[in-house]
Structures are given as structure tokens and as C-alpha cells.
Amino acid sequence: MNNELVLDLINQAKNIANQNFCCKYSNFTVGAALLCQDGSIYTGFNIENDGIQAICAERSTFAKALTDGQKDFTAIAVVARKLDDQLFSKTLPCGYCRQFLSEYTKPDFKIYTYDDQENKIYSYTIAELLPESFKF
Template identity: 40%
Template sequence: MDELIEEARDAQAQAHVPYSDYTVGAALRAADGSVYVGCNIENANYSNSLHAEEVAIAEAVKEGHRDFAALAVSSGARDGVTPCGMCRQTLAEFCDDDLPVVCDEGGDDGSIDASEYTLGELLPNTITEEMLE
């Protein structure tokens, strides 16, 4: 998972955060091993801002992927940021409850320290297609 966290860290460099200065990067590994990254993109009205996880999953879906193996999320603060509720629900549209979600907590010496959750732990009782029928 360290490589996936590194990809998420690298994606932060592209973040557009003129209002919060809070960079976030995400790296989503598809089942075939390919990795799609995203960064947060802020907008002056905030509600149109894009989250790093949304950007990564949009790139992957655009390329035809619908099956995912893992997600890593990192902020410039290395504070163990987790996907927000909206991003969790978007991930649940394409991912099973057992998707590993790794959250970067940095490390005292620049090394990688992370917390790992499953999507189901982060979003229990997910709204699913079956619930809409």
C-alpha cells in the first residue's frame, strides 16, 4: 500500500486550493492493477469544488473500470484524512464493503504511517441500487 500512498501524495501537487490551502490527493487501484489519481479542485462557491476521490474514480470510470482493489488518500497535513460522506457514497456505487481505504498519517521522518479501514467500516448501511427498487 505504500506505493499507492506515494501516488496519492504525488497527486497533491496538482491540487487547486486557493481558498483552503488544504491539498488532498487520492490514488485508486483498479482490479487490473492500473492506478488512477485525483486531487481536490476548489471553486469560489465551494459547492462546485471537486474532491480528490471523486476525480480519481471519474478518471477510472471514464476509462471503463468498474472493479476496484484499493484506495489511498493523503493530505498535505498528513492528518489521516478519510473520504467524506459524499465520496464514500460515490465509492460504494462501484466498490464492495471490503475495499481497503488507506489514510496517510505521515511519519516523523517522512516515512509512511497510515490507518486502514474498509469502505464498509467508513460507510455502514450504504444506500444501494437494491434500496431504490
């Protein structure tokens, strides 16, 4: 995947994170941009509510794509920042999301994150983030 496309995904993840009005408890906004094999890109952010059933940005993004009929995925960019801080920091999927991603993607599915202070892109595969994943 070329750098231009990776940067586009990261920027789309940042843009949706900057529009997040649903992180009232953590004040930690997470944005994700998911690239599908057909080239389409879906974005989403973390959604919190009064219960404990918050939805992470990765899964809210996948929910949009899956309900739209998408089945094959190439990569996701995930970025996050505190609401009182304009800088995004390196953020990787939580354990629950890693399991979710491993079930809906192939082992070489890429996860990108970005750190503003370091001005650095980090890149992983889901197999690296969740080796020996649970499967029936």
C-alpha cells in the first residue's frame, strides 16, 4: 500500500475523530478509517453511552462497512487524542477489537496509527497484534 493512501486513511481517521460528539465520558476521541478491497473507505468514531456498552471506533467503522455489504478489507487507520489536546498519539485497537478484526479480516490485514509529536506512522498486521487468535 503506498504512502499517499496510508496518509489519506490517517487524515480521514483524524477528520472523523475531530467530529466526535459521543465520547462524553472518556473525553478521548478515537477515529478510524477502513479501506475495503473495492477501494471504498468507511470512517467511524468511538461511541459512549450511560451504560458500559461503549463501541470502539474500529467496530463502529466495521459495522458501517459490514451492513453496507462489504466483506473484504485491506487496512484500517486508527488515531486518537484527548479532547483538550490537539495532538493525536499512537493508538492501537483494544483486545476486544483485535479479536473482532481477526474474525473479519485476513492475517495480513494492516493496522496503521499515527503520532503527531513523533510525526511517525506505525504499521502492523492483525496477525502481529493478535497471534494465536481464538477461533471455533
